[in-house]
Amino acid sequence: MKRYLLGLIGAIFAATALIVVLSPADAVTATGNARVEWHQMPIINFTLTPNYYTGYGAVLATFGTQPAPTHGPGAxxxxxxxxxxxxxxxxxxxAxxxxxxxxxxxxxxxxxxxxIALTNNxxxxxxxxxxxxxxxxxxTSDSNTGFTPGLPFSQTIGSVSGSTADIAGAGPTIAYTIYPNPIAQxxxxxxxxxxxxxxKVPNVAAGAGGNFYVWIVYTVVGE
Amino acid sequence: MKRLQMFLVAAGFMMLALVLAQPVKATIQSQQMQIALNISVDVVGTPIVGYVPREAPSQAGVPSIASALRRAEPSMQRAFSAEGLHFAGDSTMVAQVHNVLVQAEVTPNPKGTILVSNVPNVSMMAAPGQTVTVQPLCSLTVSVNMATAWSLEEGVATDLTSASGATLPGTALANNTYKLAATPQPKPTPYIVYATDGSVWSGLASGTAITTYCVDLTVTVPASTVDGIYSTDAVYTLFN
Known part of the structure; x- marks a missing residue:
């Protein structure tokens, strides 16, 4: 028992000594300025909504009074x-x-x-x-017609992954090593x-019609 | 004498009928086919030389960190010390991707081959103040595949417009149209603009044989034009 008590007291002294040794000299304090710089990682959220407003659909290019839009069963x-x-x-x-x-x-x-290129399925x-x-x-509105000038979607030279089949679903993505010209900023x-x-519907020979499709991929990147 | 009077009256009616028949004949021509070709002009005011395309990071969205720590000098052991931390490189781009499927049921047009172009669109590039002609010549062709009497009209639908709403006058776009393998015209002709020139097209040619035309496009960009991609539709309409 005595041995135990002596050991305990010794341990307490040793721990106290260690704390004293390891503690900073609190009698001396220093202040200073720290300059910290960082770049915040951009967080981007974007949603893509096809057929986003009532009245969506296709109209034949026509001057004057515009026909009512119609659409296929995929919409x-x-x-x-x-x-x-x-x-x-x-x-x-x-769209x-x-x-x-x-x-x-x-x-x-x-x-x-x-x-992908426009494809006849x-x-x-x-x-x-x-x-x-x-x-x-x-x-909720626009005055566009089939003759209003538009700009073309180019086929990417980026790396396409994912399914490019003619089925609505996950679809493909594009990874870029060099970005093309942006369509918007x-x-x-x-x-x-x-x-x-x-x-602009390509001319097809008799018997060569069918369901044509193409996947459009949008990529949004922080400046 | 009475016979002569009757003859003159009959002749008069015939002359009148002939005169009236001309406009009637002109108006009974009906539209057979119309095609619209997209023409885009990329107006770039700054020199293109030296442009460096933006490169994607090797691992998009994973920023790299460069930092260094060093032991404080003994004399400074009681002073506060810190190294600046910074992210190396411009690798903070994060990409988000979504897609949409676009589809159409395409049916052949029974008249789709009587008026065709070899390409659906033409892209040009020019600086403000420049006049540029698409090269090589005859890279755009328009063909009439009809062996009965026809007439062909042309024009641009609207002024050239950019995504920001800036415009270039449609008349800045001109065409030099001539039969394939023939000599180009001495100078190009500005397109008529359907939307602002009275909703009419201008006559390009008429004939009774299958004919292919070379269409050499020239754009003259006013010096005050702001950068952007401007586009319009060149429209060709075939009557018979």
Whole structure:
């Protein structure tokens, strides 16, 4: 018992000595300024809503009074022009809404490209070239017609992964080593972009019609 | 004498009928086919030389950190000391990706081959104040595949417009149109603008044989034009 007590007292002394040795000399204090710099990692959230407003659908390019929009059975999950005729041009109203929020005070860039060439799902024939166009629209209205000038979606030279099949679903993504020209730019952290699409239908020979499709991939990057 | 009077009256009616028949004949021509080609002009005011495309980080969204710590000098052991920390490189870009499927049921057009172009669109690049002609010549063709009497009209639908809403006058875009393998015209002709020139097209040609035309586009960009991509539709309409 005595041995135990002596050991305990010794341990207490040893611990106290260690604390004293390891403790900073609190009698001396120092103050200073620390300059800390960091880059905040941008957080980007964006949603893509096809057929974002009532009255979405395709109209044949026409001057004057515009016909009522119609769409194929794939809408509203997809932008489905429905039945089209080779050689004609169609406008698809309220095709896509991009809503972006980010903590990046410099804003962001929007890239939009086709993951694949326009493809006829019926015979797998592809149509390289620019047949699908985008043009600015509004949240609830626009005055676009099939003759309003648009800008073409290019087929990407980036790395495409994911399914490019003609099935609404996850679909493909594009990874870039070098970014193309952006289709839109925002200098504010949050913004909305509304687009109509335009389809210049390729001329197809008799018997070569079918369900044509293309995947459009949007990528949003902080500035 | 009476016979002569009757003959003159009959002749008069015939002359009148002939005169009236001309406009009627002109108006019974009906539209057979119309195609619209997208023309875009990338106006770039700054020299393109030296442009460095933006590169994506090797691992998007994973910032790298460079930092260094060093032992304080003995004389400073009681002073506060810190090294600045900073992120190396510009690798703070984060990408978010979404996609949409676009589809259409395409049916052949029975008249789709009577008026065709070899490409659906033409892209040009020019600086403010420049006049640029698409090269090589005859890279855009428009073909009429009809062996009966036809007439072809042309124009641009609207002025050229950019995504920001800036415009270039449609007449800044001109075409030099000539038969394939023939000599180009001495100078290009500005397009008529349907939206602002009275909703009419201008006559380009007429004929009775299958014909292919070379269309050499020239754009003259006013010096005050702001940078951007401007586009419009060149529209060709075939009547028969």
């Amino acid at each position: 509203p999950a997809t932008v489905d022009f429905g039945t089209t005729v080779g050689g004609d041009t169609y406008l698809y109203k309220y 896509a809404h991009i809503h972006v929020t980010t903590n990046d005070p410099s804003g962001f860039l929007v890239y939009g490209e086709a993951a 019926s015979n797998a024939q592809t149509y390289p070239g620019q047949y699908l166009y985008y043009l600015n629209s509004g949240a 925002s200098v504010t952290p949050n913004n909305d972009f509304y687009y109509d699409y335009q389809f």
